Amino acid sequence: MSVATDVDVTRVWLDGFIYHPIIGQDFRSVRFLVDTGADRTTILQGNALSLQIDFSKLTKAKNKTVGVGGSPDVYEIEDVVIGFEDENTKKPILINLKTLHVLKPNKKIKNPLTFTLFGTDLLSLFQFNYDLPVVTLRLKKKYHKFIKTNKK
Numbered sequence: 383m384s385v386a387t388d389v390d391v392t393r394v395w396l397d398g399f400i401y402h403p404i405i406g407q408d409f410r411s412v413r414f415l416v417d418t419g420a421d422r423t424t425i426l427q428g429n430a431l432s433l434q435i436d437f438s439k440l441t442k443a444k445n446k447t448v449g450v451g452g453s454p455d456v457y458e459i460e461d462v463v464i465g466f467e468d469e470n471t472k473k474p475i476l477i478n479l480k481t482l483h484v485l486k487p488n489k490k491i492k493n494p495l496t497f498t499l500f501g502t503d504l505l506s507l508f509q510f511n512y513d514l515p516v517v518t519l520r521l522k523k524k525y526h527k528f529i530k531t532n533k534k
Contacts, residue, residue, distance in 0.1 A: 385466040385475065385508070385519045394517050396500060400425075400482070401463040404439050409465060413497045416510075416519075420501035423464070424483040427454065428494030431487050443483060455486040464504065475521065479504060 385396055394416040399409040410433055412425075425433065440457035462482040465474045481503075487494060507525050511518045 385469060385521075392514070394512070395497075396466060396519070398464060398466045400433075400498075401465070402459050402461070402482075404459055405433055405435060409463075414500040415497050416505065417499045417501060418505065420499040421503065422481070422483045422499075423479060423501040423504045424456075424485060424499045426495040426497060426499065427485045427487040427491060428496035429498050430484050431494065432496060435484055437484075437486055440484060454488060457484045457486060458482065459484060477504070477507065 385398075396414040396416065398412055398414055400412050401409045412429065412433075414423075425435070437457055440459060443456040443458045445456070459482045460480065462479045464477045464479050464482075466477075467473070468475050505519075508519045508521055511520075
């Protein structure tokens with residue numbers, strides 16, 4: 383099982399989707415940026431706005447996130463389904479992520495980033511080969527039994 387990647391200079395992008403009732407009743411398309419420095423997969427402020435996430439339904443995270451832009455308010459969504467299309471079979475690979483972090487939008491930020499960080503909590507499930515211009519992500523075999531795929 384492998385996921386298609388799109389390399390832009392040295393950035394690795396993945397197209398995927400997220401599902402949780404708080405985010406909506408359907409799978410929502412999300413653009414992921416693979417970030418080997420991010421401990422947690424995190425929806426950034428601009429993406430939180432476009433997904434219209436209701437922060438009143440979320441739990442505030444115990445730990446702060448510190449980044450280039452400072453220390454924004456971080457919230458958590460529990461038991462989220464993250465999905466990608468297998469580039470060979472074209473079937474979805476669905477991964478249950480225990481905790482997804484969401485950065486609350488700040489009105490002071492004029493142009494918030496509109497993607498989601500693909501953190502090491504999710505990256506650890508994959509074999510990641512970064513040999514430009516080719517980048518591959520393959521789900522580690524030991525995790526195949528935990529992954530749901532559409533049998534169609």
